[in-house]
Amino acid sequence: MKKNNLSDFGLIGLAVMGSNLARNVESRGFSVSVYNRSFDKTEHFLQEFKGNFKGFESLQKFVKSLNRPRKIMIMVAAGDPVDAVIQSLLPFLQKGDIIIDGGNSYYKDTQRREAALKEKGILFMGCGVSGGEEGALHGPSLMPGGSKEAWKAVKPILSKIAARDFSGGACVAHIGNDAAGHYVKMVHNGIEYAVMQFMAETYEILRTVYKLSSGDIAKIFQKYNKGKLQSFLFEIAVPVLTKKDDIDKKSPYLVYHILDKASQKGTGKWASLDALDRGVTISTITEAVFARFTSSEKDLRVSLSQMYASKKKIKAVSRKKFEKHLENALYAAMISSYAQGYHLISKTAKEEGWKIDMKEVSRIWEGGCIIRAELLHVLNQAYQKTKNRSQHLFALPSIAGIMKKNIQDLRFLVGNMSENGVSLPAFSSALYYYEYMTAAHMPANFIQGLRDYFGAHTYERDDKPGIYHTQWE
């Protein structure tokens, strides 16, 4: 904090995220200049929030109001608006100034922007921000990637505004070069899709097989939230499931009237497409994306449901016993989905030349972000004991212990509920991922034989090196 009339930090984009982040930075003792394309939002912001803020209608004056090296965070809609803002800033910036894109930008855009700005001597960081509106104001989880020099300059500010981890440290770390931060945020969102799909499948089992009301299901989430499944998403399940309906007073819960079509903004799809390109399995995340697509086919589903009678639901075990199976199955499935996301990050990091420490990623996800959970601390501690911080989660001894203890419950859940006609795309794929990843043998030998038969695609043998082709008939 320099003692002159210039601001410590600049923020462009005063929608929900930007205005809350600006307030967060200011509340930690920094002076903040703000700018928004439509000036009325800037005026409104300055009227509503009193403090060490300066607002500008002219971008040039905004830039001039900042201490050097200038630290400017952009919080605008992802895509072309980010390029538009960067282009309009360029004439006023000087070498060594820093731009931080805190939006949900596609990581390849971040790579392109970082390379182009480096040539001009401008330091660019792509920074994943998670925690929504509340997080932005009180402490988000921050995933900055890009120039190390820029990181050194912004670290004092980002460390103060970030959420706290389980040991009281700041939920922020330099993730890696160029787009590493935005990549990690994309996978974070993918895991978020998977966790929410597990929760939705849990809800559906309890609603249809055990015939529980939304209020009773909320009690189960509340109970789970006190144990190993403690997490922000389980915590908010309770108000979402118990909120009364203001419009239909006869309906006990609002959730009964919410249309069963889930939307998305695309980060889960990006993660899935990238995993397909890189040849890495993140089937649970992708199943969660597909489940949202299928949910959107409401009219077709309704008409087909009239042709296909639904299967009669049969309870296999008492509710009390089932709740225990379900808790353990959820735990194993969650770890499986994290293992998939972490493996994607580690493989990409290797290909892109980023050095990503998965212990640090787990630590900065302990607080502030949407997937914050007790489990993240377990993952953090599991990596603590190894020097190889990009190892597959299943290879860590403490995680292997947890998986072995809980996997039978996941097998039971998938088998039993499939018989009951409940769709479990996320639970099933989490189980199959585990089964295949921990299997010394897969039936891919048969696939190779078939491919060689119809297309002379050749195969390798398990007893001798070389490439083989067989005349099968």
Ligand SMILES: NC(=O)c1ccc[n+]([C@@H]2O[C@H](COP(=O)([O-])OP(=O)(O)OC[C@H]3O[C@@H](n4cnc5c(N)ncnc54)[C@H](OP(=O)(O)O)[C@@H]3O)[C@@H](O)[C@H]2O)c1
């Ligand atoms: N909402 C969340 O919970 C959340 C969480 C994490 C990350 N994010 C990410 O954070 C970023 C900001 O999110 P948000 O929800 O606060 O805002 P948003 O609705 O995504 O974007 C609105 C902001 O972008 C500005 N903008 C749009 N087009 C522009 C252009 N061509 N040039 C200059 N400015 C332009 C708008 O300015 P005007 O007022 O002039 O239109 C406004 O300030 C997004 O990338 C979002 O994905 C959001």
